[in-house]
Amino acid sequence: MFYNLGLEKSSPFIFILTNMIDFNKLKEIIENNNSFLLTTHVNPDADAIGSEIAFYLMLKEIGKEVHILNHSKTPYNLCFLDKYNIIQKYDNSKHNKIFDRVDVLVALDFNRSNRIVSMEEGFINSDKIKICLDHHPDPEDFFNFIFFDIDYCSTGQIIYQFIKETNIVEFRKELADNLYAAIMTDTGSFKFEKTTSEIHIIAADLLEKGVSPTNIYDSIYDKSRFxxxxxxxxxxxxxxxxxxxxxxxxxxxxxxxxxxxxxxxxxxxxxxxxxxxxxxxxxxxxxxxxxxxxxxxxxxxxxxxxxxxxxxxxxxxxxxxxxxxxxxxxxxxxxxxxxxxxxxxx
Ligand SMILES: [Mn+2]
Known part of the structure; x- marks a missing residue:
């Protein structure tokens, strides 16, 4: 079930069902395509990076080809999330063909094209499937499919819920680490308004998977340079x-x-x-x-x-x-x- 909020061909389909995202449609897109480019906003935070890595791990586990390219370099305090150095900094002269080489472009944690700066032109002009997973209001209409709801505390929560509901992959610790980092930071360490009992239940579930809240917090906030x-x-x-x-x-x-x-x-x-x-x-x-x-x-x-x-x-x-x-x-x-x-x- 979903509301089709746009009848014109150029309008994106927005999948919302009474504050729930239609994860079956997202699953279908993933299953029917082979290669994916993930990206996130300028000056990425832990929700951005954690969501990218989690989505990457999930897609790799089911045998997909996945690339992550960002306009910004990963901030040094978030590099621990990218253990295998998967994330590349976008370089127009080297990467400009990728937008038409992959099957699906995935926008994580942003919904306006100017948030990806140097990648904006390539992204919006691509004729490949463009999807958006996000929790910011008022998405722009250059996507083909938008999986968003402002009731989610973070993009990481959307990915968590997607994996939980579809069982698309097993929930491993590495996945949990990244989603915990995303949720912890976007809730201001569990104090912002969207910190509901459900968020604490999710956090508890992630801890069950082996996440160390001390290590994640320490890596992000207590390893700053002088x-x-x-x-x-x-x-x-x-x-x-x-x-x-x-x-x-x-x-x-x-x-x-x-x-x-x-x-x-x-x-x-x-x-x-x-x-x-x-x-x-x-x-x-x-x-x-x-x-x-x-x-x-x-x-x-x-x-x-x-x-x-x-x-x-x-x-x-x-x-x-x-x-x-x-x-x-x-x-x-x-x-x-x-x-x-x-x-x-x-
Ligand atoms: Mn976010």
Whole structure:
């Protein structure tokens, strides 16, 4: 059962059944095809990488040809998930033919083409089957099939549920490790809103498969390089309250800060959350100057739909956590305007 939300040929089929994804259709696509290209969003997090590796392991186990190509290099704290160095960084001159060589293109943990930056053109212009497994709202319509629901805490949870319901492969520890990493991080270590009793049951099941929560947490969060701590210091030092009611807290980082601390963009993971740790603050922003533009991370509390604000600037995300990237634009020229727009969301 599914709702066909698009009648026109160009519209994707969206498989949702009262908050459940139609896994039989996904299984059918997997069974009827032989080669797959998996990819995920720029600056990947553990849900992105964990989902890719889990999906890879599953497809390999049933004898498929699988490639993983990403726009970004895997952040160093997530490399432990990619034990066999399967993930390759996309290089247009080397890989541009792959989009038409495989049977199925699989988008994991993103639903907008601009999230894959250098791979965007090849991906959307391919005439192969394009599928999306994701938990972000408002998917774009360049996919043939979208398996998504915003009630899932993570893309990892979707893959977990798929394997559970279809028994397509046996649930091995390696698979469990990757899905646990995905779920743990996307729930903010089991504290965000979508941390339901069901999520804890899933976590318990993954622990039964041999996952060590201590090892996974330690690998992701407690093996940072020293420069990250220095960078956090600069980030916190930059924090300011904004607006008549002081309900907005923003922080900013510049390229010179990264150079000073000898770190990169991936080391800002988690910093944005400090902006919401202040009593009374309802919206947090982190501005980060990039080599070729800047990015903004947005967080909000309660019912403030901060993804709508991100959308105004070409980005997107979840209701309480979103972001955007502005290429070839100057951070300092836009901060004030973005903060003014932010105030209108209070
Ligand atoms: Mn995710």
């Amino acid at each position: 420069g990250k701590l220095k960078l956090l210091g600069l980030t916190l030092k930059s924090s300011q309250l904004y607006g008549n009611t002081n309900e907005i807290c923003f922080m900013k980082l510049y390229q010179k800060d990264f150079e000073e601390c000898n770190v990169d963009e991936s080391d800002t993971d988690g910093f944005i959350n400090f902006s919401l740790s202040i009593n009374g603050v309802k919206i947090g922003l982190l501005f980060v100057e990039l080599k070729n533009g800047f990015k903004v991370s947005f967080r909000s509390k309660g019912n403030i739909p901060i993804n709508k604000l991100a959308e105004e600037y070409g980005g997107g995300g979840h209701r309480n956590a979103a972001g955007t990237r502005r290429f070839n634009q100057k951070l300092d020229e836009q901060i004030e305007e973005i903060l003014k727009r932010t105030e209108s969301y209070l």
